[in-house]
Amino acid sequence: MKQTSVPQIVILDFGSQYTHLIARRIRQLGVLAVIKPPTIDAKELSAARGLILSGGPQSVHDQTAIAYNERLFDLGLPMLGLCYGHQLLVQHFGGKVKPGTVKEYGFATIETTAASGIFQGLAATEKVWMSHGDAAVALPAGFAVIGRTKDCPIAAVADQARRIYGLQFHPEVAHTEHGLTIIKNFVFEVCGCQYDWSTERYWQQVVAEVTAQVGSRRVFMLVSGGVDSTVAFAVLEKVLGKERVFGLHIDSGFMRQNESALVKESLAKAGFDNLVVVDASRSFLRAVAGVAEPEQKREIIGRVFLEMKDEVMQQQRMDPAGWLVGQGTIYPDTIETGGTAHADKIKTHHNRVKEVLELMDSGRLVEPLVDLYKDEVRELGKTLGLPDALLSRHPFPGPGLAIRVLCSDGKTEVSQKPALEGRIQAAIGDAYQVTVLPIRSVGVQGDFRTYGYLVALRAVTTEDFMTADWYRFETEFLARVSNRIVNEVAGVTRVLYDITQKPPATICYM
Secondary structure: OOOOOOOOEEEEOOOOOOHHHHHHHHHHOOOOEEEEOOOOOHHHHOOOOEEEEOOOOOOOOOOOOOOOOHHHHHOOOOEEEEOHHHHHHHHHOOOEEEEEEEEEEEEEEEEEOOOOHHHOOOOOEEEEEEEEEEEEEEOOOOOEEEEEOOOOOOOEEEEOOOOEEEEOOOOOOOOOOOHHHHHHHHHHHHOOOOOOOOHHHHHHHHHHHHHHHHOOOEEEEEOOOOHHHHHHHHHHHHHHOHHHEEEEEEEOOOOOOOHHHHHHHHHHHOOOOOEEEEEOHHHHHHHOOOOOOHHHHHHHHHHHHHHHHHHHHHHOOOOHHHEEEEOOOOHHHHHHEOOOOOOOEOOOOHHHOHHHHHHHHOOOEEOOOOOOOHHHHHHHHHHOOOOHHHHOOOOOOOOOHHHHOOOOOOOOOOOOHHHHHHHHHHHHOOOOEEEEEEEEEEEEEOOEEEEEEEEEEEOEEOOOOOOEEEOOOOHHHHHHHHHHHHHHOOOEEEEEEOOOOEOOOOOOOO
8 A cells, every 4th residue: 555644764675575564563553654765865755753774685795785875874864774774784884794604594592782772671682583694794983783693793783873773683573572672662762753553544545545446447356265355355345335346266176175165155154245156176277287386386376366257257248347356465475476676586476476467557456455464454354343253264375285285396306415414414413314305395585585495304212123203302402403404504495303103104214
C-alpha cells in the first residue's frame, strides 16, 4: 500500500529481505514509517524524524556497492544502520569494511558495552540474529564500539553526539531477543517520535485504495483457503459487496489430504457462498512431470493457476475487460521474489511469476494485503469477524507438496564430496558421522539466494553393533553445531540430525 500520511521514520532500502519487517516493527509501536530508495532527494525528507539504513545482499567495498545520496548523511537526522547499513555508515564516515574471516548466519551472543542510547534497558549479553559476510574492521572518528560477538569484534557502534548507530545484527527479526526494545529506543528516545498509527487508519487506507483501483469492475479472486487469501477475499467482499467478487479455489493435486473439501466447507460456514472449486490436479501433474528444480516448478505452477483461471472465465462467459484478478499476496511473497530494486531473488512465489507481474503492470491485479505480514493479516481478519479456525491455519505454500517434497533428477552428484565432508568434520569434531546428501535445497544467507546441499549428522550408542540407538544431544548443542556448519562451510543450506534406531536403519549410510 502507498503511505498516505507523512512518515516519521524513513527506511532507506538497500535490498534486505527484512526491509518491510523493519517498517512492521515500527508500526507495531504506533509510529508511521515509509520505505524509500537510498537515492531519494533530501528535500523529500523534510518531515522525517530519523533514518534507518536497511541491510542488503551487496558489499560496500567493491563494484557491487549500491548508489546512495550522500547528502542524506548531512541532514543531522538520527541514523540507525543495520547489517549492510551498519557497514555503509562505518565506511561513509571514514572507517573500513572488509570480508569477514568467519561469516555469521543465525544466532550469536553479543556483549554490550553501553547501557544507554539504543541499548537502554538491555543486559550485558544479548542473543541476536546475524546474517552477514562482510564486517567493519576500523571505526571512523567519533565512533565507539558498543557491542561485540566472538567472531565480530565490531558488532555495534555509536556516535552518541551525532545520534548515529550501527548494528551488524538484525534487531527487526523475532530471533533477536530484545530487538523490539532496540528499535523502540531508537524511535522514541533517539528520534523523539509520537504514537499516531492505528488499525482503523490502515483500514481506511485499504478501503480507499481498493475502491479507487477497482472502480466499476469486478474481482475474480483466487482463493487457496489459507489465511492470506481468505482474509483478502473477506476484504474485497466487505469493500465491494459479494455480488462483485467471484471466488475460485483450484485443487492442484499438491494439496494436503482432503484440503479442497475442507476449504469449501469451512469457507461456506464462514459465509463465503460465492466460491467455486475446480479439480485441476491432472493439468498440474502433467505440467511438472520430470521437473526437479524447485524454482522451475514454482514458475510452472504459477502459470498453470492463471491458465485454469482463464478456462473458468471462459466457462462462466466472463468478459476479461470487466474483471480484475485478486490475490492474497503478502509482503514476504514479494520481497523473497526480489521485489525491490536491490533485493536478491530467494524464490519465485506462485503469485509473483512473470504472468502475474504482467497483470500487475497492466493494472489488472488487486492485492489488498500486499504490504502486510502474516500477523497483521490475522489481526485484520479478526477485525472483519473471521473465525479463528480460518485465521489459525498452519501456513502451506501455494505450490504445496510439489515444493515440500525435495526432488532429484538422478544426475545430481555432490561436487568434491570427500573434501566437503572433511571440512564439516573439521569444524564440528568427530562426535558425528557426516554425510552430504545428493539433494539441494533453497536457502538465504546474507540476503542472497543460495541453493546448497543438505548435510545429515548421525551419532549412535551401541555395545554389540547389532542394535543401536541415536544419541540424545541437547538441542542447544545441536543448534551450535548447525550454526558452525552453515557459517563456516560454503555450499550447505540445511543440517539434519538422524534419529533413526538400528533396526530398521543401519549405523552408517553406506
